[in-house]
Every structure is written in structure tokens, then in C-alpha cells.
Amino acid sequence: MAYSRKLLNPDEQVHLDLHPHWVVFAKPTVLVILLVIAVFRAQEIANASLKIGMTRVLLVALVASIGSVCFVGLKWYFTFFVVTSRRVIYREGVLARRGVEIPLDRVNNVNFAQSIIERMLGAGDLLIESASDDGQQLFSDIRKPEQVQNIIQEAIHVSGGGSFVYDSVVEQLERLEALLNRGSITTAEFEEQKRRLLSAES
Numbered sequence: 001m002a003y004s005r006k007l008l009n010p011d012e013q014v015h016l017d018l019h020p021h022w023v024v025f026a027k028p029t030v031l032v033i034l035l036v037i038a039v040f041r042a043q044e045i046a047n048a049s050l051k052i053g054m055t056r057v058l059l060v061a062l063v064a065s066i067g068s069v070c071f072v073g074l075k076w077y078f079t080f081f082v083v084t085s086r087r088v089i090y091r092e093g094v095l096a097r098r099g100v101e102i103p104l105d106r107v108n109n110v111n112f113a114q115s116i117i118e119r120m121l122g123a124g125d126l127l128i129e130s131a132s133d134d135g136q137q138l139f140s141d142i143r144k145p146e147q148v149q150n151i152i153q154e155a156i157h158v159s160g161g162g163s164f165v166y167d168s169v170v171e172q173l174e175r176l177e178a179l180l181n182r183g184s185i186t187t188a189e190f191e192e193q194k195r196r197l198l199s200a201e202s
Contacts, residue, residue, distance in 0.1 A: 003080045003089070015155050016083040016148065020076055020141040021123035028069045035062040081139060083148070083155055088128060090139060100137055104156050106130045111176070112145035115189050128152075173197060 003017050039058045045051040074094045082089040090100040107130050114124035124145035128137045142148055173194060180190040
């Protein structure tokens with residue numbers, strides 16, 4: 001399902017339209033698989049009353065975990081990360097909805113962070129700093145965040161201005177250190193991003 005074009009402004013063009021990365025399904029799906037295995041293993045219990053009790057508990061947990069997967073699927077379906085010729089749009093929620101809009105001419109900086117596993121899977125987090133009251137917006141489980149970062153930068157360039165500044169390596173390292181201190185990224189992720197920045201500079 002694509003983001004509704006009816007919600008766009010006149011002459012506004014879509015550069016990017018994404019749902020979250022499929023990694024959001026990983027934890028609930030793994031839980032379902034483990035519970036299915038546990039149900040079958042429970043049938044091997046010799047004590048009949050214990051076996052029945054364990055099976056009932058596990059089945060209830062299995063139904064709940066399947067419901068969780070369905071809810072995650074609905075949330076995934078109704079979550080959008082969109083980059084247009086004028087703004088960055090984020091919408092999420094099934095019943096209660098939440099939205100974020102950042103005009104491109106207010107964007108100051110775009111950073112991304114990936115763990116080693118996220119890099120292998122093509123997922124990551126995107127941090128957009130803007131000249132607004134919110135200041136910073138962190139978007140999680142973004143597909144190919146490095147490419148998304150480039151698309152946002154290109155959209156700003158094409159739009160003919162904005163306040164985007166290509167930070168020096170020192171400034172980017174300072175921002176990475178701030179993310180590390182807040183616990184948004186791990187030490188390993190910090191070192192990886194630092195290595196990439198320094199190698200790109202050289």
C-alpha cells in the first residue's frame with residue numbers, strides 16, 4: 001500500500017515511499033516458532049495431567065503471540081516513511097495515529113546508524129535534525145538508511161536550498177559521540193561509523 005497521493009500538496013512529487021523494514025517481524029515470529037516447538041515438546045511429558053496443563057498454557061501463549069504478529073503486520077501496513085519534493089513525512093498507527101512532517105527547507109542534518117546485524121539485513125535508524133521546535137526526530141527500522149540519507153540530501157538540493165549543511169568530519173563525530181552517550185548506538189556501532197568517516201576523509 002502506497003502513501004495516499006490525496007494527502008500531497010499540489011505539484012508535490014514523491015521521491016521515496018517506504019514501509020518499515022521487515023526486521024520488525026523478527027521478534028514476534030521467532031516467539032511463535034519457539035512456542036510451536038514447545039507445544040510439541042510438551043507432548044513428550046509422561047505425566048498426563050502435567051502434559052495437559054503445560055499444553056494449555058503454551059497454546060494460550062501461542063495464540064497471543066500469533067495475535068501479536070498480526071498486530072505488528074497491521075502497524076507495518078499503516079506506517080509510512082515518505083520523502084517528497086517538499087518534506088519528509090512519517091505516519092504510523094492503526095487506530096490512534098501519529099504523524100511527523102519536516103519541511104526540507106528546515107532540515108539541518110541527516111545521520112544514520114546501523115549495527116553490524118542491521119547492516120547485513122539492510123536496516124537501521126535515521127536521525128533528522130531540523131530547525132523546528134522538535135529539534136531531532138529519530139526514525140527506527142528504516143530500509144537502507146544510507147540510501148535514504150542520500151535521497152533526502154538530493155531532494156534538498158533539487159528543491160533549491162534549505163538550511164542543510166554538509167558537516168565536517170569533526171562535527172559528525174561529535175554527533176555520533178552524542179548518540180553514543182545517550183545510548184542510541186553501541187560502542188561497536190560508534191567505532192564502525194567513526195572508521196567509515198575517517199576513511200572517507202582520507
